Amino acid sequence: MIDKIKSEWKDCVSKALEKYIGSDDFPEPGMGVPPKPEMGDIAFPMFAYAKIKGMNPVKIANEVCELISSSVHPAGTLSTAGAYLNVKIDSSSLFSELANTIIGQGDSYGKNSSLEGKKVMLEFSCPNTNKPLHLGHMRNDSLGESVAAILKANGADVMKVNLINNRGVHICKSMLAYKEFANGETPESTGEKGDHFVGRYYVRFANWSKEVEARIKELEDKGCKEEAEKLKADSPDAKAQRMLKAWEDGDDEVLALWRMMNKWTLDGLEQSYKDMGISFDRYYYESDTYKFGKSEVLKGLEQGVFFREKDGSVQIDLADIGLDKKVLLRKDGTTIYITQDLGTAIRRHEDWPFDSMIYVVASEQAYHFKVLFHILKKLGYGWAEGLHHLSYGMVNLPEGKMKSREGTVVDADDLLAELSSLAKEEIISKGREALVGDVEECSRKIALAALNYYLLQVSPSRDMIFDPKKSISFSGNTGPYLEYMGARISSILKKACEEGLSITSDVDGRLLSNEDEEHLILLLSSYPALVKQAAEGYDPSVITSFLYDVAKTFSHYYHDNQILKADTPDLVSARLCLCRVVLQVLKNGFALVGIPFLESM
RNA sequence: GAGACCAUAGCUCAGCUGGAUAGAGCAUCAGUUUGCGGAACUGAGGGUCGGAGGUUCGAAUCCUCUUGGUCUCGCCA
Structure with a gap:
């Protein structure tokens, strides 16, 4: 909806420029967002046209503004600020349609079909059977689970697989x-x-x-x-x-x-x-695939893709991608890591012919995947074009790297237990045991929100520092903060029901005209585009920052405006409806980044 | 030696397909409850965006060089 308005405005500005410049030979208008909400919602910088016209860009902005204002244009208010042409969208007029859409679609709001019919296999976690999971796995698992949810929300057919070493x-x-x-x-x-x-x-x-x-x-x-x-x-x-x-x-x-x-x-x-x-959805075991990998390598040897070294080992020359030779089978015929991965990849594509396959694996293995994908292409597997390494950085501790030898590895179960107990203390100290029902379950869900949000909010490619004691506080920009906003809104809605108020989308959206309300409406309507963007970049942080933005704005709004005791019954209805749709979008976003929704906490 | 990734506030991180005064949280200091959940809200201080060039009307963002860090370049996984 918001996209439509934006593109209408872009066309409008474009046409006005064509008229103004007197030809259609000019760069497309760039679109941005003004630095402050009161300046408007869409910004068109006019610098690029200054050269063409040989004129001051500020003058161009003013004149184009007049040109548009004096003729028919899409809904919204134009203004200029320096060389910028700003459009203020009348967001409250969007509200009715938005509310109907969100309430009508419910949990599906934000989902789209851009990846409809695409089969995507996603490999993550991949523990070995020697030891429990640690903090590094948790980043991997959070990313994997979240990317899977995001791809599904874009209509992809996702198969989550784990490879047990x-x-x-x-x-x-x-x-x-x-x-x-x-x-x-x-x-x-x-x-x-x-x-x-x-x-x-x-x-x-x-x-x-x-x-x-x-x-x-x-x-x-x-x-x-x-x-x-x-x-x-x-x-x-x-x-x-x-x-x-x-x-x-x-x-x-x-x-x-x-x-x-x-x-x-x-x-x-x-x-x-x-x-x-x-x-x-499926487990693979290296114990099952290594022999298959070996037979595939031998097949490649016959095809001449690989060669046998004098000592009897099988190798590939990677000079064509600027790399050295790589061994694929030892001289005694036993397999190595890459042999197994070759076998696993081929077996997987036979099992479930995917269009793309994403490996969620630490960045230290970038070389391995570069070689693996290259070899599969050389073996003539066309689907190898769809392979992707989603690489992420290390999780370090404030004292430095985790080292198993020094016993500084953070155990996943311990960490989760520690976070849960912190949450539990918080619940008890606020005297909310009765309110939340199952205290253990609630604590665990708060811990998960804290953990997943913390891990996903950092760009995957970066190394990150994780302080188990300090980094996860429950206040500020955290998972529990988001959950808390969800719980507060739930509480308002519950109270409204108790007071016999009905929450419908049949409200006068024009009443929602203060700055926060307008901002919230625009935010909510931008959500579907962000779901798409997150999928394109395999990047859950698009969603986490959106959620924080919504929660923060709502928090501010809620602090400054009364909802149940607003001045008129119509305003109460409108605000309740806003609460309901904010909650719905929060919930939908939560589901994509591993934040459990809590009605009370 | 070669390659990949990274460098933004005291700390942890956003922002990077070029746009207006570089943003959050934590920490510090100062405030806000006769109100629906204070795990909240508001404000202050805190920055030559590692450095130097270049492209551009405009660079944290793009290019080149450079410094520092991490990782990789195993017949380990």
């Missing part, structure tokens, strides 16, 4: 430590969450390995070369390598242990996903 020598490490030290304990027997249980053994392995390394060095220093060699041959790392071999050879005992521990971790991860409101 459940094979390799690192997996052997936790298994080995378990075998060595567990004495048969299980997550059930210790009451631990499965992923944390397995993670503990992974850490145990690292310490064990370090101890043995130290002992080897000690022996070497003492000159006991033989004993040192003996210990080295039987070191934890050597054992892990042997276990990997046994595993790939199909050793029953190793496989049984792997299945058991793998399940423990996956059950734990599943619980975390559930807590974080994350879900997947």
